[in-house]
Amino acid sequence: MSRYSAWAVFKNGLSGQKSWERAWRDPEPKTHYDIVIVGAGLHGLATAYYLAKNHGLKNIAVVEKGWLGGGNAGRNTTIVRSNYMMPGNRQFYEHSLELWEELSHELNYNVMFSQRSHVSLLHSPAARDAAARRYNTMRLTGSDGELWSLETLKSEIPHLNYDNARFPIIGAAVQKRAGSARHDAVAWGYARAADQLGVDILQNCEVTSVTRDADKATSIETSRGTIKADKIGFAVAGNTSRLWQMAGLGRLPIETHKLQAFVSEPLKPLLDQVVVFGVGGAHFYISQSDKGGMVFGGDLDWYKSYAQRGNLPIVQDVAECATSIMPCLGRVRLLRHWSGVMDMSMDGSAFICKTPINNLYLNAGWNYGGFKASPASGWYFADLIANDRPHDTIAHMDIKRFERGVMIDERGAGPDPKLHG
Amino acid sequence: MIRINCPFCGERDHSEFTYGGDATIVYPALDASIEEWHDAVYLRENIRGMQSETWHHVSGCRMWLVIERDTMTHEIQSVRPAHDAIAKALETEQ
Numbered sequence: 001m002s003r004y005s006a007w008a009v010f011k012n013g014l015s016g017q018k019s020w021e022r023a024w025r026d027p028e029p030k031t032h033y034d035i036v037i038v039g040a041g042l043h044g045l046a047t048a049y050y051l052a053k054n055h056g057l058k059n060i061a062v063v064e065k066g067w068l069g070g071g072n073a074g075r076n077t078t079i080v081r082s083n084y085m086m087p088g089n090r091q092f093y094e095h096s097l098e099l100w101e102e103l104s105h106e107l108n109y110n111v112m113f114s115q116r117s118h119v120s121l122l123h124s125p126a127a128r129d130a131a132a133r134r135y136n137t138m139r140l141t142g143s144d145g146e147l148w149s150l151e152t153l154k155s156e157i158p159h160l161n162y163d164n165a166r167f168p169i170i171g172a173a174v175q176k177r178a179g180s181a182r183h184d185a186v187a188w189g190y191a192r193a194a195d196q197l198g199v200d201i202l203q204n205c206e207v208t209s210v211t212r213d214a215d216k217a218t219s220i221e222t223s224r225g226t227i228k229a230d231k232i233g234f235a236v237a238g239n240t241s242r243l244w245q246m247a248g249l250g251r252l253p254i255e256t257h258k259l260q261a262f263v264s265e266p267l268k269p270l271l272d273q274v275v276v277f278g279v280g281g282a283h284f285y286i287s288q289s290d291k292g293g294m295v296f297g298g299d300l301d302w303y304k305s306y307a308q309r310g311n312l313p314i315v316q317d318v319a320e321c322a323t324s325i326m327p328c329l330g331r332v333r334l335l336r337h338w339s340g341v342m343d344m345s346m347d348g349s350a351f352i353c354k355t356p357i358n359n360l361y362l363n364a365g366w367n368y369g370g371f372k373a374s375p376a377s378g379w380y381f382a383d384l385i386a387n388d389r390p391h392d393t394i395a396h397m398d399i400k401r402f403e404r405g406v407m408i409d410e411r412g413a414g415p416d417p418k419l420h421g
Numbered sequence: 422m423i424r425i426n427c428p429f430c431g432e433r434d435h436s437e438f439t440y441g442g443d444a445t446i447v448y449p450a451l452d453a454s455i456e457e458w459h460d461a462v463y464l465r466e467n468i469r470g471m472q473s474e475t476w477h478h479v480s481g482c483r484m485w486l487v488i489e490r491d492t493m494t495h496e497i498q499s500v501r502p503a504h505d506a507i508a509k510a511l512e513t514e515q
Contacts, residue, residue, distance in 0.1 A: 239469075241465070241466075241467035242467075242469060250464070251460075251464035251465055251466055251467070252464065252465065252467065253463040253464055253465070254465065254467055255442075255443075255465050255467055256467055256469070256492070302439075302440050303423075303435070303440040303474075303476075304440070304442075304467075304472070304474065304492050305492050305493075305495065306469045306492050306493045307492075307493055307494070307495060311422060311423070311435075312422050313422070313434075313435075313436040346462075346463045402459060402462075402463040403455075403456075403459050415462050415463055416442070417465075418440065418442075
């Protein structure tokens with residue numbers, strides 16, 4: 001398949017844009033693959049790509065019950081950042097951000113990654129102290145981070161609510177290398193790049209059961225027939241517990257909750273950064289897409305749910321947050337909103353690990369943070385599957401950590417999945 | 422909006438309530454093994470379908486309720502007070 005380039009754009013322009021090849025094949029499932037990844041979301045596609053690219057493996061399939069970009073890949077607010085502090089998370093998310101910085105070149109697909117700064121508003125001296133600690137930790141471990149005074153913030157983002165706010169803004173913690181990307185392009189880019197390396201992407205292929213022979217998973221039953229596999233990886237947000245039970249493995253430290261996101265009608269350029277507001281129970285994040293829509297979101301819907309549709313109290317809550325920090329949005333109309341189902345884990349952190357079944361591997365529990373994590377998640381999950389041992393960076397990201405009493409709880413919220421926002 | 426028929430207050434919006442969690446979790450004895458405690462605190466069935474769960478009518482009667490609700494359709498099958506003695510007293514009264 002040909003590479004995308006300025007020359008290809010020019011050449012296809014001369015033939016009326018009718019000569020473009022399809023971006024990836026639509027193959028029939030084979031009866032056997034060396035490796036099958038369940039879930040063609042960003043994590044599953046990235047895993048397949050890095051298995052082929054970094055480890056030179058062939059005969060890989062990714063099975064997907066719906067279509068590419070139909071799950072959480074297309075149901076997020078596209079924010080990329082690495083302002084995590086806990087040991088382990090720090091290195092992992094930093095690596096992810098480094099992968100993002102080269103991703104468009106790596107995939108030969110413009111994922112529109114825009115390092116436009118991630119600005120967390122601060123509302124109290126205590127919050128500023130906590131942010132100073134976190135962002136200093138980031139600086140000491142090879143990342144970037146800075147604290148903005150109120151004057152700097154006002155000059156950079158003049159239209160936040162600086163007067164008469166319920167929670168007055170006193171400054172901001174900023175990561176300049178953070179930003180946003182176009183989520184569909186990330187799915188399509190990974191799919192195309194993996195396909196070019198020989199990966200079969202099987203859409204409309206829902207897993208209905210997992211066949212086991214003692215401590216080995218031998219095959220999966222799907223809506224497109226039986227597929228045998230030497231190694232199987234699960235990378236399905238939201239439905240991880242169901243697959244886990246299909247494999248006869250019992251319960252997981254995960255609950256499924258839904259998270260809504262919103263986009264407004266397109267506006268002229270208004271907001272150059274990703275802005276985050278979180279104080280006194282409020283939680284809100286907003287950026288402006290390249291098309292002009294304001295993209296924003298807030299908290300979970302607060303009760304366990306597998307339904308990919310949101311409830312109204314959160315619409316109200318998010319709208320209140322929006323108008324309280326950016327009153328100028330008061331008369332902007334909402335274009336659409338959507339809801340995705342999240343694996344909310346017991347400590348708010350993810351799992352990339354081996355399982356009680358020798359040839360089965362787990363990638364799950366991404367909570368709110370799956371989008372930014374997807375390149376590194378695929379990178380380390382591929383490394384785990386290829387080498388059958390966890391890389392040092394993800395050694396702590398296993399489901400056994402609760403037995404050891406070593407939680408990775410960035411928020412300090414305790415073992416209640418809905419609180420790990 | 423989910424409408425919850427509180428046995429004490431009548432039918433109300435779910436925004437008056439706080440979600441507790443899986444109502445089938447039973448904590449083991451204080452001196453039980455660390456494995457039993459681990460399972461009770463951290464592991465969840467995470468059912469897609471009808472599940473028994475606790476809700477707190479925090480902006481109403483402040484009673485804890487056990488609700489059977491479908492986690493896919495949000496349909497509610499039953500609502501009862503979480504404390505058995507209160508549930509029984511309510512039944513007797515009716």
